[in-house]
Amino acid sequence: MTSINPIIPGFAPDPSCIKVGDWYFLVNSTFHFFPGLPIYASQDLVSWTQIGNAINRPGALSLAKSRTKPVTQDNGCVLLAAGGLYAPTIRFHDGTFFVDVWSNNWSDPVYFKFDGIDPSIFFDDDGKVYIHGANNVGGSSAVTNFEVDINTGELLSPERVLWSGTGGLYPEGPHIYKKDGWYYLMISEGGTLEGHMVTIARSKGIWGPYEECPHNPILSARGTDEYIQHTGHCDAFQDGDGNWVGVCLGVRKDGEGRFVMGRETFLTRGNWDEDWPSFDPVKLDPTGLEPKQGYVSPTAAPNVEFLYIRDYDMTRYSILEGGALITLTPSATDLSHPEMSPTFIGRRQRLLKGESSATVKEGQDSWAGKHVKTGLACYKDEFRYARIYYDASISAVVFELNHFLQEKMKTQTHPVKIASTLSLKIEYTEQDYHLSFRSEQSSSGSWKTLGVVDTLDLTGSDYVGPVIGVFAVAEGPEARVDVLDFTVN
Missing domain, CATH: 2.60.120.200 (Jelly Rolls)
Incomplete structure (x- = not known):
């Protein structure tokens, strides 16, 4: 059987995914390319079609300053840090998609004040809306959170630190989920290369304090000989049968260090016991996620895939x-x-x-x-x-x-x-x-x-x-x- 992973092959990092009705919708980063933030749709989590791009009108925002910056890391490795559109999140609330999907009738961006990366959005039961992302606080990285007016971008609370992770580099890529009265904060740490991992903490209130999962990390390929490496930046959701699933980035890495396709989108089975979630190691053929009618390489609506x-x-x-x-x-x-x-x-x-x-x-x-x-x-x-x-x-x-x-x-x-x-x-x-x-x-x-x-x-x-x-x-x-x-x- 043809492997189903990666579900979005090629240039497809930082996935976020939701289920609305019978459809799944997924979005990726695009950095210095236009149009930005491709939207994919699927009914089985295996066969995907690119149906549009969230940033699809010239003039909606400028990418002129999205140059690639070489950054020398502590180990001497030079990271080519591309600028532009990073780590989007897709959510659905009260009949509206954020990022909006399915037609190409996107609104212009709503701007909010945040000096960080990887912002994610959370709609609470009481109608309040929060933005959380990775920020530099007092010289160290942490995940911060603030309440926002989703229509205007106005900040409705001070920005506060939620969690600094378990000690890994660059706590980033946060998502908040609410389950059984708990707020779960899932993040990535260790950088997006060999040390990449997913960790999680929880709190009874959105502002914390957050207690760490005793089984962290809940997803990582570090220290293994898995073909799929650098796994992290995960988003979790439930499929039509109530099973937990994760989409994450990873690379296909050969024995000599080649991963020319870059960061791609992979699928893995999750499990959420009474207290904490976990995810299976990412495989080319994930357990329990075989295609029902055979794997189909991603397709696209006319002209939407041009970059x-x-x-x-x-x-x-x-x-x-x-x-x-x-x-x-x-x-x-x-x-x-x-x-x-x-x-x-x-x-x-x-x-x-x-x-x-x-x-x-x-x-x-x-x-x-x-x-x-x-x-x-x-x-x-x-x-x-x-x-x-x-x-x-x-x-x-x-x-x-x-x-x-x-x-x-x-x-x-x-x-x-x-x-x-x-x-x-x-x-x-x-x-x-x-x-x-x-x-x-x-x-x-x-x-x-x-x-x-x-x-x-x-x-x-x-x-x-x-x-x-x-x-x-x-x-x-x-x-x-x-x-x-x-x-x-």
Whole structure:
């Protein structure tokens, strides 16, 4: 049987999930990509469809300052901390979704004052609404809480510390649940890498004091040889039969340290005895959660899965037939810019083993003298990407690997004079990417591999996963690039 985990493969960190009627709704982080906060729907917790994005209108908020910042940790490891949209929570209350879902008729964001990360929302029985998140208090991290007017964002109470966790690094990703008269505060600790774990505490009042679960951590892969590692940032809910289930992030990590797909969304069976919850270790085939009608890879409504970088200019893109024809207007901004938005449109890489491809149509006179570069890229952030493209200024196909932080750069050039079209392809496994091209002048129709990238070069201590897309860069007056049959697996 095909494994069902991860239920949302590829770039899908920080999941939050709820059940409303016969449907489950799930949301993930997106950081510096637009549209932000994808919403997925399912009726069986196994087969999912992306139905929209909560931040889907240019101008709703700006991602221009969502640059990726290298942060050196205590162990010397450099964490690539992406800015932007972090760790959303989805909840349903009095007929309204927060984050709203199912149509694309989202409201503009309601802002509230909070100098922290990972805010979550809790609707209490008495009608009060609380926001809790991770904050720095007196030089150390803790989970704080405050009452809020959900319609205006006005704070209705002081912000107070609830719990600092069990002593692990970075207590974050909090969610509050109310059960049998107790408030349960579930958080993640240990950082989002090897030490990641889920812990929990409870109190008779929302403001505490909170007592720790004697069995913490209630979910973690640290210190194990499990294939799925870094598990944490969990959200708990009950399925249609009343069973407890958890969604969490994790990575598929091979024996040499590769986890190129980044943080993905996994499903695991939970149990809540009289006092405390716990979760099974995360497996590719979780016990008791087998698909009823077979596993189906996530699907998407038309065009909702396309991603852009930061504050994209919608006038640069024309999309027909779901990507069968994409017309790009190049800009002078390249993929390495930390704040501006290059001309780039992509989709998440969903498969460990698969391929993506596109065909570039030669612009003839419109490219003359404009130094047009256009092609296919596997992009994570401004520090790391691999790409294969046509450089009109030198009439050549170029392969590049850029890992600016490690000063690891490779390039290879092959002269090609195209008359009408040039096809580009990226094939991938867990171990490597193969970047190839084929021109219409090739009599054999065979592909020529121009570069190979070890996935270790795109694996790292980071927040994001690979997004594969087509891009166009040019100097001078506007040019036009037509891309045919863009596909991503």
